[in-house]
Amino acid sequence: MKRRSLSSGVALAAILAAGAAFAASRDDNRADPVIGEESAVLTDAPNTPPAIHRDHATKVIVHLEVKEVEGQLADGVRYVFWTFGGHVPGKFIRIREGDEVEFHLDNHPDNKNPHNIDLHAVNGPGGGAAASLTAPGHSSVFSFKALNPGLFVYHCATAPVAMHVGNGMYGLILVEPKGGLPPVDHEYYVMQSDFYTQGKNGEKGLQPFSMEKVIDEKPDYIVFNGSVGSMVGDKALTAKVGETVRLFVGDGGPNVVSSFHAIGQIFDTVYAEGNMSTPTHNVQTTTVPAGGSAIAEFKMSVPGTFILVDHSLVRAFNRGALAQLKVSGPEDKLVYSGKQFDLVYQPEGAGARVAASDRPVTPPPAARNKAERVKLGAEVFANNCQACHQENGLGVPDAFPPLAKSDYLNGDKVRAIKTVTGGLEKPLTVNGKPFNGVMPAWSLSDEDIANVLTYVYSQWDNSGQEVTPQEVNLHRVKAN
Numbered sequence: 001m002k003r004r005s006l007s008s009g010v011a012l013a014a015i016l017a018a019g020a021a022f023a024a025s026r027d028d029n030r031a032d033p034v035i036g037e038e039s040a041v042l043t044d045a046p047n048t049p050p051a052i053h054r055d056h057a058t059k060v061i062v063h064l065e066v067k068e069v070e071g072q073l074a075d076g077v078r079y080v081f082w083t084f085g086g087h088v089p090g091k092f093i094r095i096r097e098g099d100e101v102e103f104h105l106d107n108h109p110d111n112k113n114p115h116n117i118d119l120h121a122v123n124g125p126g127g128g129a130a131a132s133l134t135a136p137g138h139s140s141v142f143s144f145k146a147l148n149p150g151l152f153v154y155h156c157a158t159a160p161v162a163m164h165v166g167n168g169m170y171g172l173i174l175v176e177p178k179g180g181l182p183p184v185d186h187e188y189y190v191m192q193s194d195f196y197t198q199g200k201n202g203e204k205g206l207q208p209f210s211m212e213k214v215i216d217e218k219p220d221y222i223v224f225n226g227s228v229g230s231m232v233g234d235k236a237l238t239a240k241v242g243e244t245v246r247l248f249v250g251d252g253g254p255n256v257v258s259s260f261h262a263i264g265q266i267f268d269t270v271y272a273e274g275n276m277s278t279p280t281h282n283v284q285t286t287t288v289p290a291g292g293s294a295i296a297e298f299k300m301s302v303p304g305t306f307i308l309v310d311h312s313l314v315r316a317f318n319r320g321a322l323a324q325l326k327v328s329g330p331e332d333k334l335v336y337s338g339k340q341f342d343l344v345y346q347p348e349g350a351g352a353r354v355a356a357s358d359r360p361v362t363p364p365p366a367a368r369n370k371a372e373r374v375k376l377g378a379e380v381f382a383n384n385c386q387a388c389h390q391e392n393g394l395g396v397p398d399a400f401p402p403l404a405k406s407d408y409l410n411g412d413k414v415r416a417i418k419t420v421t422g423g424l425e426k427p428l429t430v431n432g433k434p435f436n437g438v439m440p441a442w443s444l445s446d447e448d449i450a451n452v453l454t455y456v457y458s459q460w461d462n463s464g465q466e467v468t469p470q471e472v473n474l475h476r477v478k479a480n
C-alpha cells in the first residue's frame with residue numbers, strides 16, 4: 001500500500017475530490033453492473049479486512065455465524081456473550097458501494113436463542129431483521145444492494161432487543177465509497193458498548209445479564225471491544241512516529257453514547273457519524289451515537305502511550321472504556337518537550353462507586369385487591385414479559401412458550417413463582433410442544449411479581465387465581 005501523510009496537501013485534495021464523488025453516487029448504484037463474485041473476508045476487532053481496490057461492484061457472499069459463548073468481561077468476571085462470529089464486537093465486514101451482498105446468518109445448533117440481524121447499511125424493512133429471524137441450528141439467507149457508502153452498525157433485533165444487544169450482538173460493516181478511502185498505515189476497529197450484570201462492577205465469577213439494569217440504563221461496565229482491558233498492555237494498538245492511523249469507531253450501546261477522545265492526539269480528520277461525504281478536521285472529541293459510528297484519522301508526531309477513552313471519564317476510569325495506542329519512534333521536542341508519560345492502567349474497582357442503596361427509593365403503591373393487582377400487573381407484563389411472550393400471551397413458536405392456557409403455568413402456582421424469580425434454562429414442554437430457551441431471572445419486587453402473575457392468570461382463559469406478595473416472598477428463588 002502506498003503510504004501518504006494525511007496532513008499533506010495531496011491527501012487533503014484527494015479527500016475533498018472523493019467527497020464530491022460520494023455525494024452524487026447513490027442513484028447510480030442501482031444501475032451499476034455487478035461483475036463477478038467473492039467471499040467476504042471477515043475479521044475480529046481490533047483488526048479490519050484489507051482495503052478494497054476493485055473499480056467495480058461485485059457480488060459478495062457473507063457468512064456470519066451467531067455463537068453464544070462464555071468469555072471474560074473483566075479481570076475475574078465471566079459472562080455469556082451472544083456474538084456475531086465468536087467475539088464481541090461482531091466480525092468487521094467490508095464491502096464496496098454498489099456491491100450486491102448475499103447474506104447468510106447461521107445460528108449455531110448449540111445456541112439457545114433465535115437471533116436475527118439488522119444492518120444499518122441496508123435499505124429495506126428492519127434492515128434485514130424481518131428476513132433473518134433464525135432458530136438455533138438454522139441458517140437464513142437474504143440479499144441487499146449497498147446503495148449508500150458509510151460506516152454502519154449492525155446488530156441483532158430479536159426481542160427483547162435490549163437483551164440481545166446487551167449481551168454483545170453488534171458489529172460494524174464498512175461500505176467503502178467507489179473511490180476507496182485514502183491509504184493509511186494502520187486501520188483499527190474499536191467498538192464501545194455497555195454491559196449489565198447481576199453483580200456490581202468488579203464482582204467476580206460468572207455474571208448473569210440483568211434485564212432490570214439495562215432497562216434502568218445503569219451499566220456496570222462500559223468497554224471497548226467487549227471487555228475491560230481488551231486493548232491495553234501487550235494488547236495495545238501500535239503505530240510509529242510519522243505513521244497515519246485510521247480508527248473505525250462504533251457504538252453498539254444498547255444505551256450509552258460515546259464521547260470518543262484520544263488523550264494527547266488531535267484527530268486530523270473525522271468522518272462524523274460514519275458519513276464519508278463530509279469530513280471535518282482538527283477534532284478533539286467526537287460523538288459516537290448508540291447504533292452509530294465515526295471514523296477518526298490522525299498522524300502520530302511523537303512517541304508515547306496515547307489513551308483512547310469515552311471522555312465521560314468515569315466510564316473510562318471506573319467502568320472500562322479505555323484503550324492504549326503505543327507509539328514508538330524518535331522524539332520531537334518541538335512538538336512535545338516531555339516529561340514523557342506512560343500511564344499504567346489500574347481499574348479503580350467497585351470500592352470507588354457509590355452504593356446504589358444510598359439512593360432514596362419511593363416504593364410503588366401496593367395493590368389493595370385483586371382487581372388492582374391485575375391492573376398493575378398488566379403494566380409489569382408490558383414492560384418485562386410481552387417482548388417474548390407477546391401481547392396475546394401466545395409466545396413465538398419454537399422460541400418463547402405461550403402463557404395463554406399454558407399447562408405449565410396453570411398447573412402449579414409455586415412453580416410459576418420459581419420460574420419468574422429464578423429464571424428457567426432447561427428443556428421443558430408446554431402444551432405438548434418442546435422449548436429450550438433462556439428465560440431470564442427477574443429481579444422484580446414481590447409486589448410486582450405477584451401482580452404480573454395475577455395478571456397473567458386472569459388473562460386468556462387462564463385459571464384466574466391470585467398470587468400475593470407473601471406467596472412470592474415465601475417461594476421466590478433467592479439471588480445468592
Ligand code: HEC
Pocket residue numbers: 159160163381384385386387388389399400401402403406407408409410416419420424425426427428430435436437438439440442452453456
Ligand atoms: C427474553 C425473553 C423472555 C422474557 C422477556 C420473559 N420470558 Fe418467560 N420464558 C421465556 C423462555 C425462553 C421460556 C422457556 C424457558 C425454557 O425453555 O427453559 C419462558 C418460560 C416462562 C414460563 C414457563 C413456561 C410457560 O409458558 O408457562 C413462564 C410462566 C414465564 N416464562 C413467565 C414470564 C413472565 C411472567 C415474564 C415477565 C416477568 C417473562 N416470562 C418474561 C422467555 C422470556
Ligand SMILES: [Cu+2]
Pocket residue numbers: 082114115116156157158164169
Ligand atoms: Cu440475538
